[in-house]
Amino acid sequence: MGYISSVASIERILNGLESADAHDDLQAFSERLCTDLGISHVVYHWVSGSGDQYGCGTYPASWVARYVEKGYLRVDPVVQGCYQRFHPVNWKQLDWSSRAARAFLADAVAHGVGNQGFSIPIRGPNGQFALFTINHSCDDNHWEMFTTESRRDLILLAHFFNDKALQLQPGRKPRDATPLSPREVDALTFLAVGYNRAQVADALSISEHTLRVYIESARHKLGAMNTTHAVAKALQRGIIVV
Amino acid sequence: MGYISSVASIERILNGLESADAHDDLQAFSERLCTDLGISHVVYHWVSGSGDQYGCGTYPASWVARYVEKGYLRVDPVVQGCYQRFHPVNWKQLDWSSRAARAFLADAVAHGVGNQGFSIPIRGPNGQFALFTINHSCDDNHWEMFTTESRRDLILLAHFFNDKALQLQPGRKPRDATPLSPREVDALTFLAVGYNRAQVADALSISEHTLRVYIESARHKLGAMNTTHAVAKALQRGIIVV
């Protein structure tokens, strides 16, 4: 195991990433990275859409299968912990006190996962949440030194990896819909902060009847089934920012 | 104007950032960075789902005031554009075709903002969305070369800046929210895709009465005033992903 700076320059690694143009390339890149860094595993995974997700990495297939089968997503302290954080985290810093968490870790190790990990949370548009993790088996001191030293490079790496994975995602919608009018945006914005129609109408200084026209119009433009749906769509598309 | 690598090492800059321990330090850091890079402005600001926001940077106060007064947040192609993207963006790549956008840009320039900009979107926990922007006045070629060359350093810088800003945020409720139960998440998820209560109940194979309990419970946990608000909050906090 060696620091990135001493094994391969971050420049060369990132350039290798740039040339990836298929998901297979990302997988190959993970494996190569693993070797280059001399660590056990590199894993990237994201959850975004309803069932829309993607993952690649060097974890044994048996572990991945077990993870899904057991529903470990709801137990995994790495996921739970990173979800609340902005900065990368060393697994040792997480909360492993619960019974379920310890059982989970034991199961992971039994399936060939190393006891040390360093996970970088990454968030993208539309609520995308990804984790870029490196994993190894060694003592705490070594791992601490390695991650401290390589932290910045790893962040950059995770960032570019995610960028690439997003680009390669097929389900990219171009920019179809009719844009909302300013008043429609106003209406949805106030609705999104919890106002009811009377309050929104008051805030916008218009009659509630007029307001309703906006809401309906926005609903139709967004292809939404009801107001809640319209607000949700507007939020996801970044049409309204609250 | 010089590339980061040629003016000051990214290491030194980041270390300067590390030592910041108050918002004033971030402000001072922005100003220093401006000088170091030889550019007109450095700006950082964020908006989060909880309505709280923070900003600092070197834009003239008159421009910031005007921005707020005019409600430019809804017009600004930088904000609108970055919200949809993961990677940093050069202002020139954005869509300035609308009249409002051009008027906005003209107004900005009139207030001392440079015509060139490079903005990095950053997303944090709980739907935090921040923008780190550098701004200058020069021709397209120079700017293109500068941003291309400094891109990686700027990303890292933006990332650490945001990390610092998050740490310094006073209103950081560490673990304010009671987490939602799985069923509550399920309920909100289906509501967010437009189902009404009957449909959600059906999808979850539970009675509508039971479903109602979840929705109410989720509403209370999220501090939401109604279902739409609850869904909006859940989306912004990344509790549900559709």
Place this chain on the structure above:
DNA sequence: CTGACCCTCGCAGGAAATGGGGAGGGAACT
């Protein structure tokens, strides 16, 4: 084993949102 929390089900009245109609004035783009 005792809370604490989750999942499940029920009733009923009142409040709010929705759907579908119509109508006039103004700004903008062709």
Place this chain on the structure above:
DNA sequence: AGTTCCCTCCCCATTTCCTGCGAGGGTCAG
């Protein structure tokens, strides 16, 4: 000059949602 879109206002009937009440069984951690 005409079309298209936006803003504004109004009525009515129906559907849906919110509020407040109550109840039993399950799981998990201290």
